[in-house]
Amino acid sequence: MFEIIGKQNLNQLVRRLDIRADLLVPKLKAGQFVAVMPDCFSRRVPMNVYEVDIRRRCFSLIFEERDAETAKLGALRINDRLFAVNGPYGTPVLAEKVGTVLFIGEGIGLASIAFLCRSFKQAGNKVIGIAGFAERNSSVLENQLRLNCSKFHVMYKDGMHDRRGDILAPFKKALAEEKPVRIYAHATAQSVKDISLLAANDKVPLWVNMIGLLDPRPSFSDTAMLVINGEPYSPARYGVWIKAGQMDVNSFVRDNEALKEYAGCRKNEAALSASKNVWARLQKFIWG
Amino acid sequence: MGTFAEVHLGLSKSEAVENARIFLERERAVKGAGCPLTEDFFAVLKLLAVNDVRGAAQKLYASNPLAAVTARLAPEFFVETQVFNRKAARVSLRALERFLADRFSSLVKPDVKTGRYKAAVIGSGPAGLMAAAFLVRQGIAVTVFESAPFLGGSLRCYIPEFRLPAVVLDQLLARLSADGVEFRTNVLFPRALSAEDLFEEGGFSAVLLTAGAGVAEMLGLADENAAGVMAAAEMLSLTRAMHAGQEPYTTPGFLGNRVVVVGHNEMAFDAARTAIRQGRQVTIVVAGAESDIKVPADMVREAAEEGLKFKTFAAPVSLSLDSSGCVKGLVCRHLDYRIDGAGRLTVVEEADAEFVLEAETVLVARGMKANTLFVSEIPGLDLNLDGSVWVKPDSSYTSARKIFAAGHLVRPGASLLDVLLDARRAASEVAAYLKG
Structure with a gap:
């Protein structure tokens, strides 16, 4: 569950991930969002859904790397799995013909x-x-x-x-x-x-x-x-x-x-430096 | 101080056996209600008193598989008589219950039964776990669906580590897994998986809703969205389940140096004591005297010893914000006792008696409402005016076919014991329904 089956770098900081979610995908509609945890140490991040592909049973997220969680998401590769994806949240936006x-x-x-x-x-x-x-x-x-x-x-x-x-x-x-x-x-x-x-x-x-x-x-x-x-x-x-x-x-x-x-001034400095340490170790593990 | 270790230490085997004997000696003098969950606690004590710890644990487990939880969180029973041991310490029956419950995994063998009926339980909080435990004993294949990435519901999110350690909860969940309960996380019912999906594709024959009361009531003040204001429940969930501010977790710490807690229920005290353990200065606002606080006296005493300050006879009026929109204080009004026209003593606000409690964080613990945010979307499910799920009187049958409900989802203000009793009864009704 929550396996990454596609990844694209849209620019220097923006990534697209295609995530497999058999149960979730048939229910996701335009305007809804999900909550994502890249790993068990992460916080839950709400993210708008970019696209849903019923045939491939996946949905896509597009995000910018700007904090610990999005950096972790950006570092994931194809076949990696996310720890948790919850949803769908929100009421779908009804796309009717209005003009x-x-x-x-x-x-x-x-x-x-x-x-x-x-x-x-x-x-x-x-x-x-x-x-x-x-x-x-x-x-x-x-x-x-x-x-x-x-x-x-x-x-x-x-x-x-x-x-x-x-x-x-x-x-x-x-x-x-x-x-x-x-x-x-x-x-x-x-x-x-x-x-x-x-x-x-x-x-x-x-x-x-x-x-x-x-x-x-x-x-x-x-x-x-x-x-x-x-x-x-x-x-x-x-x-x-x-x-x-x-x-x-x-x-x-x-x-x-x-x-x-x-969020900026209350961020626990220890947690912030810890996340940097974890991130540095992860990078070293992945790329040597 | 500063540690989240359990406040109360457990009993050793010799202490447990001795205390059981002492309590039984006074059996005839004991008055009051026993624990409603344990059918015959005296029988349990009699086995313990003769050193048959395994037998006592099995007997306790048969009626209360969540004894490790009730032992720590539920009020003491048989309170009308105080029994003391040789050290002049009060013999606590919950401590005896805890001694046995903490040894369930080593003393009680799993008893897995299989049957042809499948039931789904929605929510892995206390009601869901209790119902699952009793359903699986009756040979019903149970799957517990949880929307969060972790199991336990309010036990995982809202009860601090120093009252219910995570390891105890994990042991309980492992115990239930060994008994045959299946757990699935990250499933938001009925959005990701609907009742129809469960019945038609999943092969389930009944659904029991135990989603609990996870929606916090706020104060209704202007600027309540302001940065630094949050529900005590959210604060507890962030600290406990998401490990905010703790290495190596990346959920940031978010508490200011000064914290004000509005409300004086158990959740307020749990939030306050959690903040104190994180080195914060905490004040709790009470709309009345300290004697009006409706939590066990032990909890109030422990909180005061830990450094909690009480601001009595105060009611919140508004929030004070700084130039950037972050909270910087809570404006309160003094209260006082008055005798009304009917001769009753009531608490009224004093005019022109406002003051500011300075704080960078304001936690609101006003109460919890039934979490029907999503289950209300089930076709045919009726709700009460307060948002809880309607059930037939004294039962767990809802207005929707094949769907039952129990616990805080039905009675948001119920005590833990009432929730567990409700869940046990619901399990019996579901089993009876399935078996015809």
């Missing part, structure tokens, strides 16, 4: 967007995609998104190919010209704030992926609750795609940033 749907994402957030893009495209919608990257070298999934979008815009902050800037400019243009009936966004907290203001002005329903509120927590738990607009909310049950009207976006931005700072 024009706009997807906007930054960086690694595009992995969760891509699954929805495919689903809505297959349902017969006009799909507009907007992707933002810090630089050309950090771009991922451009071709995949281009294939699944009727129109696709990509912006680089370092200004390659005259596409300098952030995602807001093409977003404003798409709002005005394409008149989408729905928007799905997975971007940085600040971008989400700006996107939600623009979407609210045009009265277009916006769904935001808030896995960023779960990830900095010490470890994912099925029963952990968030409080959204004063009501308890279970991400494991209801999912990480939340309608912007359901939650106060300003609180989301603040809590997201605070959690990251909390």
